[in-house]
Amino acid sequence: MLSPTGGTPQTSTRVLVIDDEPQIVRALVINLKARKYEVDAAHDGATALELAATRHPDVVVLDLGLPDMDGVEVIRGLRGWTRVPILVLSARHSSDEKVEALDAGADDYVTKPFGMDELLARLRAAVRRAEPAGGGEDDVMVETEEFTVDLAAKKVNRGGKDVRLTPTEWHLLEVLVRNTGRLVSQRQLLQEVWGPSYGTETNYLRVYMAQLRRKLEADPSHPKHFVTEPGMGYRFEK
Amino acid sequence: MLSPTGGTPQTSTRVLVIDDEPQIVRALVINLKARKYEVDAAHDGATALELAATRHPDVVVLDLGLPDMDGVEVIRGLRGWTRVPILVLSARHSSDEKVEALDAGADDYVTKPFGMDELLARLRAAVRRAEPAGGGEDDVMVETEEFTVDLAAKKVNRGGKDVRLTPTEWHLLEVLVRNTGRLVSQRQLLQEVWGPSYGTETNYLRVYMAQLRRKLEADPSHPKHFVTEPGMGYRFEK
DNA sequence: TGGGAGCGTCAGAGTTCCGTCAAAGACGGT
């Protein structure tokens, strides 16, 4: 397996490393980048949560001993809005601490000092099982009469031409398309696209929904696919 | 969390324990049963694969040192057809063996001797993340002769067309449908839909119940599904 | 047979919510 993603080598796996010890971060970053992961790093809990919200990593490696906040709090902060795999690092061998971290929502717990091989193997395992359950092929292509969305390639095609979407537009589209037919509440949309601390800024939604409609709907002022449910949320229909 | 299943306490979680050391199996079985898990045990790889196929466990605890076959072979045998979480136990601390087991498809790796608390926490973590991703329950459909309610998608279909409901109408419908066949008092309806400080504003109910009937009943003035129980409340019947 | 209580129906007033536009701010690359 050359690519860390295994099944879908199109885009590489994004890892968020959270640790306050520079040498550990360096070792991790070097090893991960050598294996074609994209890596973000944070050295405290606050920036970690922020990065998680903006960068949407595919897996998180978290050292419990942070300067600004309890590691378990970081886990809870993440679990409030995402199911991203969390791999905990810790110098403590205490059983209680392991139990607490795992029950707070961590996926795995590795005690320092750890072997890099083992850590990478556990990371692969965490990423692998987070992949969609559909045995291999997944309905990454969604088609409507007017346009086609390729979730894997992150591409939208309309009338033979690729439509250019900004990151936010794409993210919004992705959440809606992944819930085709289902109503998605404005709160959920805001939190998934803008991060867990958002939830009431519905004007963002109005602006970006308008952009999507302008780019994808045949008649943007009478949308067929991006339906508004007043007071509740939005719904994508094929 | 009292029940090991967490979100769905209806049926207990089924664990398959695979180990050839009787004392370890005994300890695990006792601890697991005390926590209301259903437990099956196998002491070799062949029966393990057989039991896995017939019993469909929710999680597997596997000792790598089996008499009849290599532990990694058991993992591969399982991974050929199921994504059930596999928790590996092993006396070996070797990094290579961990990597091999994890890459073969194991979800976690615990070295003996292990703390029972930690093992149980890792087990909970494995079961938790295997739960369906959709916020909890999904595909809750209620059907009548005239219309269909999809509680997850927040959709009502009638004669092939989607019916549009306002937030209040939805909320009211939801409470009634979740209590299909049962009488729901006006007080309870008012408090669930309009908030705890409401309880006597029965005119709200009259108005919105009329809306629901107009949108969903074949003959709104002679409702079949949204039945009034004078002086008491309302009842939804299929 | 008359009257009251509970319910269904309707339409208008008031409020909230949404689509749209424009401009300012933030960011990254040259």
Add this chain to the structure above:
DNA sequence: ACCGTCTTTGACGGAACTCTGACGCTCCCA
């Protein structure tokens, strides 16, 4: 430092939704 792109913000008109009061109906009981 400049420019282009993307994101954030504010303002406004119009649409959708909720609330409210009035009226008529039916059922039950005196």
